[in-house]
Amino acid sequence: MxxxxxxxxxxxxxxxxxxxxxxxxxxxxxDPWEPVSxx
Amino acid sequence: xxxxxxxxxxxxxxxxxxxxxxxxxxxxxQGKAKSSRYPLVEDLAGLDVVVGRSLKTLxxxxxxxxxxxxxxxxxxxxxxxxxxASLLGAALAVANRMEAEGSDILRVAIAQxxxxxxxxxxxxxxxxxxxxxxxxxxxxxxxxxxxxxxxxWAALVVESNTGDxxxxxxxxxxxxxxxxxxxxxxxxxxxxxVWDVPGPYLAKAEAMGMVAARRRDS
Numbered sequence: 001m002x003x004x005x006x007x008x009x010x011x012x013x014x015x016x017x018x019x020x021x022x023x024x025x026x027x028x029x030x031d032p033w034e035p036v037s038x039x
Numbered sequence: 040x041x042x043x044x045x046x047x048x049x050x051x052x053x054x055x056x057x058x059x060x061x062x063x064x065x066x067x068x069q070g071k072a073k074s075s076r077y078p079l080v081e082d083l084a085g086l087d088v089v090v091g092r093s094l095k096t097l098x099x100x101x102x103x104x105x106x107x108x109x110x111x112x113x114x115x116x117x118x119x120x121x122x123x124a125s126l127l128g129a130a131l132a133v134a135n136r137m138e139a140e141g142s143d144i145l146r147v148a149i150a151q152x153x154x155x156x157x158x159x160x161x162x163x164x165x166x167x168x169x170x171x172x173x174x175x176x177x178x179x180x181x182x183x184x185x186x187x188x189x190x191x192w193a194a195l196v197v198e199s200n201t202g203d204x205x206x207x208x209x210x211x212x213x214x215x216x217x218x219x220x221x222x223x224x225x226x227x228x229x230x231x232x233v234w235d236v237p238g239p240y241l242a243k244a245e246a247m248g249m250v251a252a253r254r255r256d257s
Contacts, residue, residue, distance in 0.1 A: 036251045
C-alpha cells in the first residue's frame with residue numbers, strides 16, 4: 001500500500017487550512033468594526 | 040420640490056442621483072456636466088432649492104429666490120441655507136450625535152484624496168484607508184484633523200471615550216451623499232449647519248446610502 005503520499009498530502013492540506021483559518025481570525029481581530037444605524 | 044443641482048463633474052451628478060430618489064422631487068442641472076437623465080435648467084423661477092458645493096450656489100439661489108444647500112461653511116447668506124454639507128460636516132455631525140448620547144469626543148479625523156499628506160499626527164482609519172498622517176484643521180468646537188487618502192477612498196473617524204464611529208466609502212459617493220443629505224434641513228429662513236441638527240441629517244445620509252460603523256472601546 002502506498003499510504004505515505006496520501007498521508008503527506010493530507011498533512012499539507014491540513015497545514016494550509018489551519019494557516020488560512022489563522023489569517024481569517026487575525027483579519028477579524030484587526031477589523032473589529034460593526035455597522036451602526038443613525039435612523 | 041424643484042431642485043437645481045450645480046453639476047460640473049461626476050460627483051455633482053451623483054448628488055443629483057441621490058436627490059432624484061427623494062419622493063416628489065424634480066431635478067434640474069446647470070454646469071459643465073453632461074447628463075441625458077436631468078434637464079438643463081431654463082428658468083430659475085419656480086425653483087425651491089439650489090444645491091452646490093461652492094459659494095456661487097448662494098448667488099444663484101438668491102437670483103432664483105430659492106433656498107440653498109452648500110458644502111462650504113458660511114455664516115452669512117442672502118437665502119435660507121443649509122451649510123457645511125460635506126465630509127467634514129458629516130464628521131462633526133457624528134461627533135455631536137455621539138456627544139448628545141453621552142460620549143466625550145477625543146478627536147475627529149477626515150481623509151480624502153488630495154488632503155494634506157505630510158501631517159505630523161498619526162491617524163488610523165478603518166480599512167482600506169488604514170494609517171495616515173493628519174494636520175490640524177480646527178481646534179474648536181472639536182479637534183479636527185485632516186489627512187490624505189488613496190483614491191478612490193474617503194473616510195471619517197470620530198474617536199470617543201466610549202468607542203469610535205467611522206464612515207469609509209468612495210470619495211465621490213460619500214461627498215455627494217454628504218451634500219445631498221442637506222436637503223432634509225432646508226430652513227424657512229436663516230442658516231442651518233448640518234452638525235447642529237445631526238439626527239435628521241445623518242438619517243437622511245444613511246437613507247441615501249451612507250454606511251457607518253462603530254468600534255467599541257475595549
